[in-house]
Amino acid sequence: MTTPATPLLPGSTLGVLGGGQLGRMFVHAAQAMGYFTAVLDPDPESPAGLVSHQHIQTGYEDPDGLARLAQLSDAVTTEFENVPAVSLAALAGQCPVAPAARAVAVAQDRAQEKAHFVGCGVPCAPYAVIETAQQLAAVSADLLPGILKTARMGYDGKGQVRVKSAAELAAAWASVGQVACVLEKMLPLQLECSVIVARGADGASVHLPVQRNLHRDGILAVTEVYEGNLPPALASQAVAAAISIANGLDYVGVLCVEFFVLQDGSLVVNEIAPRPHNSGHYSQNACDVSQFELQVRTLAGLPLVQPRQHSAALMLNLLGDLWFAHGETAQTPAWDAVLQLPGTHLHLYGKTLAKHGRKMGHLNITAPTALQARATALQAAALLGIAPF
Ligand code: ATP
Ligand code: MG
Numbered sequence: 001m002t003t004p005a006t007p008l009l010p011g012s013t014l015g016v017l018g019g020g021q022l023g024r025m026f027v028h029a030a031q032a033m034g035y036f037t038a039v040l041d042p043d044p045e046s047p048a049g050l051v052s053h054q055h056i057q058t059g060y061e062d063p064d065g066l067a068r069l070a071q072l073s074d075a076v077t078t079e080f081e082n083v084p085a086v087s088l089a090a091l092a093g094q095c096p097v098a099p100a101a102r103a104v105a106v107a108q109d110r111a112q113e114k115a116h117f118v119g120c121g122v123p124c125a126p127y128a129v130i131e132t133a134q135q136l137a138a139v140s141a142d143l144l145p146g147i148l149k150t151a152r153m154g155y156d157g158k159g160q161v162r163v164k165s166a167a168e169l170a171a172a173w174a175s176v177g178q179v180a181c182v183l184e185k186m187l188p189l190q191l192e193c194s195v196i197v198a199r200g201a202d203g204a205s206v207h208l209p210v211q212r213n214l215h216r217d218g219i220l221a222v223t224e225v226y227e228g229n230l231p232p233a234l235a236s237q238a239v240a241a242a243i244s245i246a247n248g249l250d251y252v253g254v255l256c257v258e259f260f261v262l263q264d265g266s267l268v269v270n271e272i273a274p275r276p277h278n279s280g281h282y283s284q285n286a287c288d289v290s291q292f293e294l295q296v297r298t299l300a301g302l303p304l305v306q307p308r309q310h311s312a313a314l315m316l317n318l319l320g321d322l323w324f325a326h327g328e329t330a331q332t333p334a335w336d337a338v339l340q341l342p343g344t345h346l347h348l349y350g351k352t353l354a355k356h357g358r359k360m361g362h363l364n365i366t367a368p369t370a371l372q373a374r375a376t377a378l379q380a381a382a383l384l385g386i387a388p389f
Contacts, residue, residue: 003201003252004096008074008300010034013053015073015095017060017087019046021349021359022276023079025284027052029292035300038072040065047349048079060087070094077253077299081107081274082153098201098299099253099274106249107274110151110182117269120248122241124269125260126185136173139166143185148172151180160218162186188263192270193230195242196280197255198294198304205243206294206306208287210235211279213258214389219319219357222377222389223279225286226312226370230261237267245272254295256280278317278359285345285364286313311343311366314377318361322384323354330354337383341376343367 008014014030016023019041027037027048038054039046049055054072058065060083069076075096078088081104088101106112117124128143129151130136148169150159161172163183173181192213199205212229214222230238242257249255256277258270280291289297289307297304318333325331338344348361363380367373378388 003098004075004301007302008035012036012074012300013038013072014296014299015040015069015076016048016052016079017069017076017083017091018079019043019048019052019055020080021047021351021361023048024051024349025281025292025347026077026079026276026295029290030296033293033296035296038069040069045352047351050350060084063090066090067094075299075301077275077295078104079275096299099249099251099255103249103251103253104274107272108152110149110154110271111180113271114182116248117245120241120244122245122269123267125187127182129180129182130173131180136170139169139183141166143183144169145186146183147186148176148181148183150176151182158218187260187268189260190263190265191230191261192259193235193238193261194256194258194277194279195238196277196283196291196294197242197246197251197257198291198298199243199246199251199253199255200298200304201252201301203247203250204304205246206304207239207242208280208283208291208307209309210238211282213279216387217357219317219359220278221317221386223282223313223315224370224374225282225309225314226373228370231265234261234265234267241267241269245269253298254280254291278362279315281347281362282313282315282364282366283307283309284347286311286366311368312370312373313367314365314373316363316365316377316381316384316386317359318348318363318384319356320354320358320360321356322386323360324356333385334383338363338380341365341379343373343376344380 013036015038024047037052039048039052040056085101085105145164163169196208256273276291283290343366345364365377
């Protein structure tokens with residue numbers, strides 16, 4: 001089952017597999033609309049588990065835990081793509097699940113994902129699948145310099161090695177344990193952007209405005225969304241490509257599609273995430289429907305209404321690094337000073353332990369104009385110790 005036969009109205013229970021920050025914000029959105037929630041995550045202190053009505057503390061593949069989640073929930077979704085597709089498939093035998101295991105499986109595997117892009121006619125980076133020594137030896141020199149990415153389990157730039165020569169490629173493949181990988185040609189990027197699409201079981205979809213993203217060290221740092229953040233023709237092209245990728249998967253739920261814009265202005269799809277995405281967080285404060293409310297609506301089978309952005313917005317990711325002065329001494333970021341700036345909205349995920357590179361929260365900045373939003377965001381960044389952008 002992917003969707004309920006009739007809409008699940010408030011008072012029903014919505015379940016989520018995974019207890020990270022995306023699950024937490026889904027729970028908040030569901031509860032705001034009057035739903036009960038159930039979270040499955042082994043960590044007793046998981047961000048979503050801490051705020052959910054029910055928290056099942058078992059592994060993602062534990063049959064009893066999954067059965068309990070299905071029994072408590074009227075429908076179940078997922079909040080991170082590395083959740084085993086087999087667990088989603090098992091749940092789907094017991095209650096409605098969206099997105100479907102089949103779509104999540106495609107997003108989990110870079111080789112399948114790229115084959116899907118090709119099938120949809122959306123250009124992606126030239127690539128080769130490397131699963132065997134023969135495939136490694138046969139790699140075309142055209143793909144170098146490139147990035148070797150493990151086919152599965154990568155996030156925030158983890159499981160990626162940049163290589164310039166065949167020798168470096170062989171060493172990189174050995175360093176990741178010769179697991180299945182894709183080698184992608186290194187492309188000359190002008191900028192990066194992404195689109196959040198929400199698609200219902202009837203095939204109708206709505207989307208958020210195109211987000212312009214800045215990554216640092218393979219991790220999203222800043223998202224900017226306002227009129228003119230991208231040339232309009234490019235933005236329309238990205239929306240059309242994202243919708244065709246969702247349609248091709250017969251997707252139900254919230255899907256994020258990440259793109260590269262190359263130096264020559266052409267658009268290339270990078271990857272998809274079968275869930276709300278870090279780059280869509282600005283929608284919580286800048287749009288009349290957030291990406292998490294869209295996730296609630298798609299899961300419950302409620303109508304989808306095209307969201308409207310009412311404020312120019314920037315999102316700054318708050319990584320654990322901000323909790324360390326000069327990279328060493330523990331400190332509390334200057335929240336009071338930041339919150340004195342107009343249009344700042346603080347979102348923290350309830351994680352007690354700050355670590356370098358760990359996503360602890362984000363700051364949304366809204367303003368009537370792009371110029372004002374950017375100026376405030378730069379002030380906030382300076383107060384927090386985030387490098388200017
Ligand atoms: P996440 O899931 O957190 O978005 P990830 O680990 O899946 O990240 P990718 O999105 O594949 O990683 O890559 C991370 C970043 O590395 C990209 O946003 C981009 O800045 C850079 N990058 C990745 N692939 C390429 C490429 N082929 N050419 C140039 N830059 C690239
Ligand atoms: Mg990415």
